[in-house]
Amino acid sequence: MNDKALLLVLLGGSSMAALSSGWDDPLDPVAIITEAVASKRQPILRVTHEEGHGGWQFYDDAEPLTVPVVMSKDQLLALDPSLASLKDLPVGWEAIRESRSGKWLRSRARP
Structure with a gap:
């Protein structure tokens, strides 16, 4: 836990899960992706952002998520x-999006 997070907790701030939300959050430097994306077999077609650590998730929507892979967000940006x-x-x-070159369409996540 870094000094900022410790200070927030000591001052009665949010829980650790609530502290992690933004892309550049130093407490949450990684994301969850599919093995097919990690091995470059499939492009990323769906991105979800949930609350807490590991809240950024990247899917290909072609192959089932059987073995989640953890990858740094910097590596993801290099990949795509x-x-x-x-x-x-x-x-x-x-x-x-529908394809690797498709436009990203945003919406509230499905429950």
């Missing part, structure tokens, strides 16, 4: 630079 346009995706939202 279009993800930079989603850094401000709010918690509780998702973005989808």
Whole structure:
């Protein structure tokens, strides 16, 4: 826990899960992706942003998520630079596209 997070907790701030939300949050530097995306077999077609650590999730929507892979957000940007346009995706939202070159469409996440 860094000094900022410790101070917030000591001052009666939010829980650790609530502290993590933004793309650049130093307490949450990684994301969950599918093995097919990690191995470059499939493109990222859906991004979800949930509250808490591991809240950023990236799916190909072609292969079932059998083995989640953890990857740094910096590595994800190198893998797919279009993800930079989603850094401000709010918690509780998702973005989808139909193909690797498709436009990202944002909406509230499905329950």
